[in-house]
Amino acid sequence: VAATRSIPRVDVLAIAAHRDDVEQTCGGTLLALARRGATTGILDLTAGEAGTRGSAAEREREAEKAAKVLRVGWRGNAGLPDGALALRHDYKLRVASFIRQARPKIVILPYPEARHPDHAVAGRLGYAAAFVAGLKNAAGLEGDEFRPRSILYASLYANVRPTFVVDISAEFEERTRALLVYSSQYRDQAAGREIFPEAGDIRARVEALARTFGMMIGVRYGEPFVSRTPLRVGDLRELDVDTFTRGGLITPF
Numbered sequence: 001v002a003a004t005r006s007i008p009r010v011d012v013l014a015i016a017a018h019r020d021d022v023e024q025t026c027g028g029t030l031l032a033l034a035r036r037g038a039t040t041g042i043l044d045l046t047a048g049e050a051g052t053r054g055s056a057a058e059r060e061r062e063a064e065k066a067a068k069v070l071r072v073g074w075r076g077n078a079g080l081p082d083g084a085l086a087l088r089h090d091y092k093l094r095v096a097s098f099i100r101q102a103r104p105k106i107v108i109l110p111y112p113e114a115r116h117p118d119h120a121v122a123g124r125l126g127y128a129a130a131f132v133a134g135l136k137n138a139a140g141l142e143g144d145e146f147r148p149r150s151i152l153y154a155s156l157y158a159n160v161r162p163t164f165v166v167d168i169s170a171e172f173e174e175r176t177r178a179l180l181v182y183s184s185q186y187r188d189q190a191a192g193r194e195i196f197p198e199a200g201d202i203r204a205r206v207e208a209l210a211r212t213f214g215m216m217i218g219v220r221y222g223e224p225f226v227s228r229t230p231l232r233v234g235d236l237r238e239l240d241v242d243t244f245t246r247g248g249l250i251t252p253f
């Protein structure tokens, strides 16, 4: 578990249940942000000790390598129990202490409807932690109160219409490379053969999803997000909405 003391401030913090989750759902967005000069961070909630493949130690090494590929400034681990995440107050406080130190303007969370229960809980836990972090007199929480401005949900695997899609055409190859760094998970092996895709199929799957969301906004590759709060608009002309983009899975009235 990373010492919570040494956490630098970041502009954008992605929180997810497992090492390799962020690589799948919002890694391209993090890399695009870093290229634009933003500071980014990743907080993995668990160490992956309950995973079917690989050890927690292997995944730690892989997570550090992947963070470099995505040019993430800081990556930490909250040490919460893998396979047993729960919406518990002590877990909220643990995550809130990271948020108070990293002080991100934007927090990216997993969309809370998910196949894996840890992913579903991580979305709700992250939201609750961001709220608690802003309570001045929250018992059991050190440091100055802080609340992120925006909570965005990475919705790649959710059956939900994205609020917006980030163009990751220029980042797709590196994002795929960051995922394949996790050879403990994605190299062909006997363990978990019935639940993991074959190594040779991973790139095709990742590409199909990125292409699908990219097509919605008229670019090659995209990553989808949901905001539960409507986007505030001052000047309509600043909205980047391309209604007649081709092949975008858009159904007109």
Ligand SMILES: [Zn+2]
Pocket (backbone or CB within 6 Å): 017, 018, 020, 021, 116, 119
């Ligand atoms: Zn996961």
